Amino acid sequence: MVDGTKRPYVVAVAIQVIYTGLFVVSKAAFDSGINTYVFIFYRLTAATALLLPLALISSCRRRSTTMATPEPTMSCRLVFKLFLYALLGNTFTLNVYNGSLKQTSATVGSAATNSMPVATFLLALLLRMEAVKVRSRSGLGKLVGVALCVAGVLVIAFYAGPSIRPLAHHPIFAHKPHSVSNSAWIRGTFLLLLACATWSLWIVLQVPLLKEYPNKLMATAMQCLFGALQSFVVAVVVERDFAKWKLGLDIGLLAILYSAFLGTGALMYLQAWCAEMKGPLFVAMWSPLALVFTIVCSSFFLGEAVHLGRYVIF
Structure with a gap:
């Protein structure tokens, strides 16, 4: 069993x-x-098919247990908020990210x-969810961590170093490489x-x-449901040839199941x-x-020649 104080680190x-x-x-x-x-549509649909029944069963069990805390109500305001969060965190983010990943590489996607720590740190500061005490060790640690993250992103985006040969001679998921222009790579990175x-x-x-709705499973399931509906509209507009949906x-199929569950x-x-x-x-x-893990796995499974970065020519 993992100690309660160590559990967040194991989960991270x-x-x-x-x-x-x-x-x-x-x-x-x-x-x-x-x-x-x-x-993305299939991914969110499969995730909804998994999570929504589990969330409903969990809610029913909570209501049948007299000792349990009262089940929070799903107001119209909360439903609308979940819809907007799904639009932000699922529909927009996943479609932009995966479309860009196709133009770059798994390593750049991970890099x-x-x-994220920089953006999260700044947003948390603006919303007063984080505080920085420069004279304390924790405050200095946060600032140093943010600086290292910024430096790492700049190295990956702007510096082209020596390549690392793939670890496997016959990668499992290797496909014929397609050429990507430098402008497409830059656009994809940003x-x-x-x-x-x-x-x-x-x-x-x-x-x-x-804090408003403590039922994490139901909140996650509802955001997946709304994201699936929103992504269906996006996918239909972009890809109208349903033969390519098969x-x-x-x-x-493996990627859809993995990414969904x-x-x-x-x-x-x-x-x-x-x-x-x-x-x-x-x-x-x-x-x-994740960058360290991805460098190894993308080289072994995809046969990617991993670089420290790429020059960006403006």
Whole structure:
């Protein structure tokens, strides 16, 4: 059993492991040709199919237990708030992020998440959810951590260092590489940073949301449901050829199942729980760990030649 004081740290590491798998399988699916907007719709639909029944069963059990705390009510104002949060954290963030991931690499996608501690820190300061005491060790630690994250993002985005050969000669998910122009790579990198910023805002907003509505499972399920409906509208507008919506027994289906059950359902629940326990900045500060994992896994499974970064030519 994990001690209660150590549990948030174990959960934070588990979140980064899930992220690593999400980066790798999603990039492999996009390289195989699946439409990113259709992918997001299937991902959120599958996550809703998993989480919503569990949330309803959990709510029914809470109501049948007389000793349990009263079940919070789902007001119209709360439903509208969940709809907006789903639009921000699911529909917008996931579609922008995955569309940009297709133009770059799994390693760059993971590296972009290093900007999340910076964005989360600034947002938490603006909303007075975090305080910095410069003269204290904790305050200095936060500032140093933010500075390192900024430096890491700049290195990945602007510096092209020596390449690292793939760890596997015959990667499992390797596909024929497609050429990406330098401008597309730059655009994709900055859109990844934008998606990470909106995801940071979503993490920060979960703290007051869970104080208003403590049922984390139902809140997560409702956001997945609204996100699936919103993403369906986006996918229909972008991809009207429904023949391309068909799924087969390939990496696309594997990526959808993984991203739905772990990358959306479990990840959103664990991040909301961790943010409630230790604050939103604590969740975001662990994101550099996923970069280390992704460098190894993308090289081994995707056959990517990993670089320290790329020159950005304006």
